[in-house]
Amino acid sequence: MRIKVWGCRGSLATPGPGTLRYGGNTSCLEVRLSNGTVLILDAGTGIRSLGVELVPERSRPIHLLLTHLHFDHLEGLGFFAPLWTADTHIHIWGPPSPVRSLKERIARYMSPPLFPVQLSDVPAQVTFHDVPDEEWEIDGARLLAQPVSHPGPTVGYRVSEGDRSVAYIPDHEPAFVADLFTVPPEWLSGYDLADGVDVLLHDSQYEVDEYPARLGWGHSSVEQAVAFARISGVRQLVMFHHDPNHDDERLEILRNQARELWGENGEPPLLAHEGMVLEVP
Amino acid sequence: MDGKRQKDLILILARELASKLATAMFIADAEGGLVFYNEPAEEILGRTFAEAGEMSAESWTSLFDPETLDGRPMALGELPPGIALLERRSAHDVYRITCLDKRRRVVSVTAVPLYAQGDRFVGMFALFWEQPETREP
Numbered sequence: 001m002r003i004k005v006w007g008c009r010g011s012l013a014t015p016g017p018g019t020l021r022y023g024g025n026t027s028c029l030e031v032r033l034s035n036g037t038v039l040i041l042d043a044g045t046g047i048r049s050l051g052v053e054l055v056p057e058r059s060r061p062i063h064l065l066l067t068h069l070h071f072d073h074l075e076g077l078g079f080f081a082p083l084w085t086a087d088t089h090i091h092i093w094g095p096p097s098p099v100r101s102l103k104e105r106i107a108r109y110m111s112p113p114l115f116p117v118q119l120s121d122v123p124a125q126v127t128f129h130d131v132p133d134e135e136w137e138i139d140g141a142r143l144l145a146q147p148v149s150h151p152g153p154t155v156g157y158r159v160s161e162g163d164r165s166v167a168y169i170p171d172h173e174p175a176f177v178a179d180l181f182t183v184p185p186e187w188l189s190g191y192d193l194a195d196g197v198d199v200l201l202h203d204s205q206y207e208v209d210e211y212p213a214r215l216g217w218g219h220s221s222v223e224q225a226v227a228f229a230r231i232s233g234v235r236q237l238v239m240f241h242h243d244p245n246h247d248d249e250r251l252e253i254l255r256n257q258a259r260e261l262w263g264e265n266g267e268p269p270l271l272a273h274e275g276m277v278l279e280v281p
Numbered sequence: 282m283d284g285k286r287q288k289d290l291i292l293i294l295a296r297e298l299a300s301k302l303a304t305a306m307f308i309a310d311a312e313g314g315l316v317f318y319n320e321p322a323e324e325i326l327g328r329t330f331a332e333a334g335e336m337s338a339e340s341w342t343s344l345f346d347p348e349t350l351d352g353r354p355m356a357l358g359e360l361p362p363g364i365a366l367l368e369r370r371s372a373h374d375v376y377r378i379t380c381l382d383k384r385r386r387v388v389s390v391t392a393v394p395l396y397a398q399g400d401r402f403v404g405m406f407a408l409f410w411e412q413p414e415t416r417e418p
Contacts (some may be wrong), residue, residue, distance in 0.1 A: 096398045133401065147290040147397065177290075177297045185287070187296060192287035 001141075001280040003199065004030040007046020008272035010170070010205050010219070010241035011072050018247035023274030025049075026072040027170050027241065029201065031159050035140040040064045041157060041168045043077040046274065051081035058088045063138055065131070065145070066094040067170060068154035069105055077106070078115050088124040095145070095153035096130035104130040131155055143212055149177045149189035150218040158193045164280045167197040167234070170241045175224045176216055178250050181271050194232035201272060202229060204239035207254060222254050226261040226269065237262070237269040238278070283417030289403040299406070310404040310416050313366045325411050327382025336380075338366070342360060346379040350387065361392035365405035369394045375412065387412040 007025030008198075014024035026044030033039070038054065040047065043064060062082055082088045094102045103119070110119040114225055119126075120216060129146035144158040148169055156169035167190075174180060174189045179244065185191050194200050204225040206214060211221035214259075219241065220228070229237040242251055251271055258269040288296075290306060299306040306317035315336045320389040323329045336344070338357060347355040355376060357363035364372035373391045380386055392407040 050282070086314075098398060098400075146287070149290065149293070177293050186285040187288055187292055187293055189290055190287075195287075 001034065001159070001163055001166060002032045003166060003201075003278040003280065004032070004050075005201075005272050005274055005276040006030060006044075006050045007042075007044040007274060008240050008242055008276075009072075010203070010243060012244045013072070013075075014043045014242075014244040018249075021273060022242060022247040022251050022271060025274055026075065027067075028076060029168055031166060033139060033141050035139060036060070036265055037056070037140070037141070038062060039138065039143075039159060041075040041079060042067055042170065043075070044072050045076045045079075047076035048079045048081075050272075051079070051083075053095070055081050055085055058076070058082065058085055061089045061091060063091045063093065064156055065143070066092065067156060067168070068095060068150065068152055069109075070152070070171070071109070073170070074106070074109060078110055078117070083122050083124050083126070088121040090126045091129060092126060093129045095147065095155045097153050101128065102130060104208050144193060146193055148172050148189070148193070149174055154218075156190050156193045158197065161280075165168070166196040166199045166201070166280060167194045168201045169193060170201065170203055171218055172203040172228075173216070173218045173220055173224075174228050175220065176218075180224060180227045180231065188228070188231065190228065191232055194234055196230065196233045197235070199236045199238060199278055200229050200232065200234040201238045201240045203241045204254065204258065204269075205241050205243045210243075222258045223250050223261055226258050229269075230262070235280075236267045236275075237273050239269055240272045288316065289397065291397045291403045295404075295406050305409050306406055307362075307409075308404060309338070309362060309366060309407045311366075311402050313363075315341045316404070322409070325380065325386060325388065325409070327380040327384060333381060338363075344379075344381070348377050350375065350377060361390045362405060362407045365392035365394045365407070369402060386395065 006028040009026050025046035027042040028044045029041040031039040068071030107119045135144045142160040145155040148156045150171045158167045202225045203220045205219040206221040208223045255271040295308050296317045305322035318330050319393040342357045361372035371393045375389045377387050388409045394405050395403050397403050
């Protein structure tokens, strides 16, 4: 598997001179399987550039897996070039809702007055799927989606190919619903997704002293992200969903905090940046 | 994780709620297994959850030996938690149980089924109170 980060900013796209190193595009991750199939995780603004690259591959179905429909994970969809390309088949997966279908919920954004074109008018063939409760397969990869602690219907994803696995939980506050340091792992939101994965891309939005004023907002501090990754036996933690108020210098302070918390054993945490490529051999 | 699957997020949220409540509360999963009860519940049941641990529906039903106020034994399907689990509807009743400290107590119990994502049944929670005026030695 090959992972590429096309956007790792949380909450709001943050272009500007202060975010050149780590990027200002909101969440979008490409997972390319060994057979060339592309899975896209989230449709933040980062998906625009990915879409340009994918247009020549129009013969392949595209699978877009949404963790949730907060705008920073969806707002790039209207500018995803394959959506505007005929003969392209896009499967959009997302968390179910007891009230409206996934298509209806996405159409609330892709319709006037919020968007000039109706979702039903796009040239591509689009199929909507509620994520299953149990593991399922896409082109030889095994996928698992499970609800995680974050406001509204929200899932995280685990993608496995062979004996390699990646977990993507960009918006997650496991500490809000359990004491990370005392409850058994089976009582931790997101544990099944992250258990023993090779790479975990996880919400690491806040510095430790920022978190108390943001309790319940659905995001983690650096300390919580490290603790969660350690408890889950993750090999490589990638810090994700950077706060829009954190410029490059401040992000590097968070990374250093994370590395200090992680200690000497294993791979030190990485700070996600746009263009980052990780091979999961 | 020693073979234990992660609990459903709804149960995780329910446990956190229970841990903050002053009202006794216990939680069962979709199979009816008792998976948690809080400190106020420990006071009534006579043993901490850490000591008692999780238990199957058959175990906690027989352990608590529930009976009507006139002494008739009650099956799981007659109890509010059992109704919530088996009939997937809310229920309330007052009955007598043998607590884990061997004391018999009358409890008032309200049980509610828990659903996630519209139609996925994940378990139930029950709030309960001791009826102090009928407390027995």
